[in-house]
Amino acid sequence: MSQPLGFVHSSFPNHVCHLRKALYGLKQAPRAWYSRLSTRLVELGFKGYKSDTSLFILRSGLDITLFLIYVDDIIVTGSNSTSIAGLIAKLQEDFALKDLGPLNFFLGVEAHTTASGMYLSQRRYISDLLHKTKMHEAKPVTSPMSSSTILSKHSGTSLLDPTSYRSAVGSLQYLSLTRPDIAFAVSKVCQFMANPTEDHWSAVKRILRYLKHTINHCVFLHRDTTFTLQAFSDADWTSCLDDRRSTTGYCLYLGRNLISWTSRKQRTISHSSTESEYRAVAQATAEIVWLQSLLSELGISSSSPPLLWCDNIGATYLAANPLFHARTKHIEIDVHFVRDFVSTNALSISFSFLQRSDCRYLHKALTHGKVQFSQGQSQYPRTPLEIAGAY
Template identity: 55%
Template structure:
C-alpha cells in the first residue's frame, strides 16, 4: 500500500488524536513533531522502527531513513476498538513482517498454540534411505594421498621407510628360499640385469593394503636357445571360470580363494643363468660377484612355465587330473566327491562337494608353498563377487570407475546403448588422431570388461578394428561407450542357481555388416541352464555371398564352441541327457544342417557345411529355427535401437546390481 505524507494542517491538529493502522489503533496525546523534511516518512513512525527503502533500485546506494523519536511512545491496544492507552510500553517489532506499515503488536497474554503433529505419510512408495539402505561410499576415488605415489627408481624408494621395509622383505624372501648364490663373474657369461618394481597394493574398497617391492629380472637380456627354450604357460579361460562358478552356485558349494606368495620363486630352472646383484643390497665383501640363479625369478622368460610345472606336479601327486579341455583346470573325483581347482598364475580358486577335502587340500598346499588363504570368493582378477540370495553377482564397477576417471568421463551424460544404431563407423570416417595412444589404451581397457559384460562384446569388437588408424569419429564412438558405462557401472553378471544344467546356445550373423570390406559379423552366446557361460562377437574370415552363407559360418563357429563346452562339462561330471540345442533364425542355414544336399553356392564352404552336418548326424547337437525377435545373440552382431537393446540385455545375463551392491554394503556394516 503506498505511503502518503502530509504537511501540517494550517488549522492545527487536535491534542487528542486517534491513529489507525491495518492491525492496531494508536492513541496520542500530542501531534507528531514536524522535522526539517516535512515529507520524510520517519516523522510518522513510532520509536525503534526501521523502514526499508521503498524507492526503485538505482546506481546510488540506498539511503536508510533516520530514526525519529516521537514525543510520546505509542502503546499497543490489543483490542481494535479500545481507546485506552498503555503508558510507557515500548513496541516490539522483532518478528514483524518486512512491510513498514503492517505492524503487529506484541500480545503477552495470548496462550501458546498447540504443537503441530508431524504429517502422516500417505504416499505408498518407500525410499531406500527409510530402509537404511545407502549407496556405498567410494572412498578410494577421493582418498589417495600424494605420499603414496609409486617410486620409479631405487633412489626415490630409499627415501621412504615403507618402501625400504618392502625391499628388505622381498630380499629376505629371496635369500631364505635359496634363489641364488654369489659366484665370480666370467668373461663368457651372459649377465642379466635386474630392477626393483614398486606397487601400492589396494583392496577392493581402494584402501592401501600393503607396499610391495618386487625384484624383477630383465628377461630381454636373455638369449634364446641358451638362456631359455620353452616359455608358454597356460591360464584359465573365462568360459571355464563362468562354467565352474555356475555349477558351484547351482549345487550350493563354497568357493575358496588362495594367493601364492612369490609364486615364480617356487619354480626351478633348468638353464644356467647369471644376474647382477640387486641395487641397494650389494654384498660389500663381494661387490664384483654375480648371482647364479637356482630358482625362477619374476621377469625371466621361462618363469611362468616353471611355476606352472611345479604346481601341476604337486596337484597331480595328490590325485588331481589335468583337464584336457583347459590345462589350468584340475579335477579330483573319488566316489561322490568332486574338487575343482582353477589356476590363473598365482591366483587360485577351489570349490567342491566336500568342505573337509577342501580344507585338507589347502593345508597340504600351505605346507608346500607360502600362500594366503583369502577365504570365500570375494575379489578375483579384478572382479567383485558378491554372494546373494539370488546367486553370485559378478561386478567390475571399480574397474569401470577407474576407466571413467582416467578419461575424465565420470560426470558425462549416460547413454542408453554402447553404439548408435543410426551411425555407421567406417575406416576413413573423420580425421586421423594425431596421437592414437589414448584410443588404444581405452579400447584395450574395455576388452577386459567383456569378462562379465556380454552387452559390450560387439561394441568392443567393432572399435578394436580401428586400432591401427583411429579417427576423431572413432574416438566419439569410444566416448559413447564410456557414457554407456557411466550409466550402467553397477551392472554385472548374475549367476543364479539352476535345477537343470542343460546346455543350449544362440547363433546369429550380420550379413555384410562391415561397409568397408562387406565382411559379415558372427555372434553367439551359450547358456548353462539360464546362466550365460560363453559369448563371442567376431568378424568372419571371408566375404559371404548370401545371408544363408553368413548364418551358416556363424553356425559352424557356434557349433565348435558347443562341442568344447560339452567336453568340459563331461570332465566336470555334468552330463547332458539330450543333445544341446543351437538356435538359428535363418531357415536356409537350418535346412542345410539337417539335409544332405549340396548347392552350387555352398561348395566353397564345404568344410563348415560337413562339420555342422556331421555333428547333427551324430546327435552331438541339434539345430533349431527361432524367430528373429527371439534371437538373443542379435545384440552381438550389430548396433540395436535402445528398446531392443535393453530388452535383450537382461536376457543375456546382465543385471542391474545397484540394490545388490547396496545390500552388500549394509551387510558388511552390520557385521
C-alpha cells in the first residue's frame, strides 16, 4: 500500500493514511456497515436471528417489530405503528435514514397490498429488461421453453460476444424471485454461461418473449392464519445430455402461500429414478428444516408435522425403510438424514400417484396446455386490479 497521489507527506514517505470511517465501495464497507447497524439494534433491544442474520426482532409485551436488512435497504414492520415510528426516530439520530412510507417497492419487487393479501410483482423490472435486450417488440409466446427443445453445450455455434447472453441470464436469475414458472428455463440456460451458443441465445430470447406475454403475473400472499408446511418434490432422471445428471424441482407452501421453490441440477449422477427422486426429497427436506427453524424463532408453530408429497413410491419407501442398504449404500450418508425426521415424526412423506403438478414446471419444459394446467392446480388467483394476472 502507498500514500495516494497529492497526499504524500515529505517527512513520512513510507507511512499510509489511517482510515477512520469505512468508505462506500470498499470490500470491507458492507461488513463495517452491518456491524455498526446490528450493534445499534441490539442496544435498542433487538435480537438477531440465527436462521437469517439479516432479520432482527423486538418483542415488547404483545407488540412485535421486525427489522429486515439488505445492505442499506431496510424493511421495518410490526404490530404497532407507534413503536415503528419511535424506532425510526431513534435510528435517525445515528444514521441518515429516509422513511419511504408503506412498502411499495423494494429491490426491484413491487408490493401491492389489498384487504385479502399482498401481490409481489417485478413488472417494472421485466419491462426494463425487455427494453435493455431490445425484445420489447418481440412476438409473445405462451411457454418459457418449448417441450421439444434439447439444449447441449455442443449444440449451435459459439457467440462471438457472450456478454449480452450473460447479462440477460443474470437478470433472469433475479427475476426468478417472483416467477417460479421460469425457474426451470432459467436454470437450464445458466448451465451454458462459459461458452453460450446461438441455440442457447434463442432459448433466452424465448424466455423473454414469454415474459412479455405474462408481464403482469405475480405472486400472491394470502392473509392466512394457517401455518402448516406442505411441500412437493419431483425429479427428471438423467435429463442433462452432457453429464446425465438429474434435475430437482420442489416448492413449499406455508398454508395457502407459495413461499419457496427451486429448480436445480443434481450434483451427482443417479443410478435410478428412485435415487434421483430421493435426492429431490432430501433437498426439499433441508429447505423444510430451515423454514421450521425460522418459524420457530418467530414464535410460530404448527400442530401437525410438515407434509412432503412425492410421486415415486420407491423414494417414499426408502425414506422410511432402513433395510434397503444393499441397494442404497452408494448414496451419501448426508442424504439419509431424511430418515431421522421421518422416524421421529418430525416429517411426513406421502406418495400420490395423481400428484398435483405444483412442481412439474420446475424440472422440465411443458407445453402451453400443461403450463396452464400447472398454474390452475397451484391455485394461482387472477385479480381484476391493475395487476392483471397473479401466481
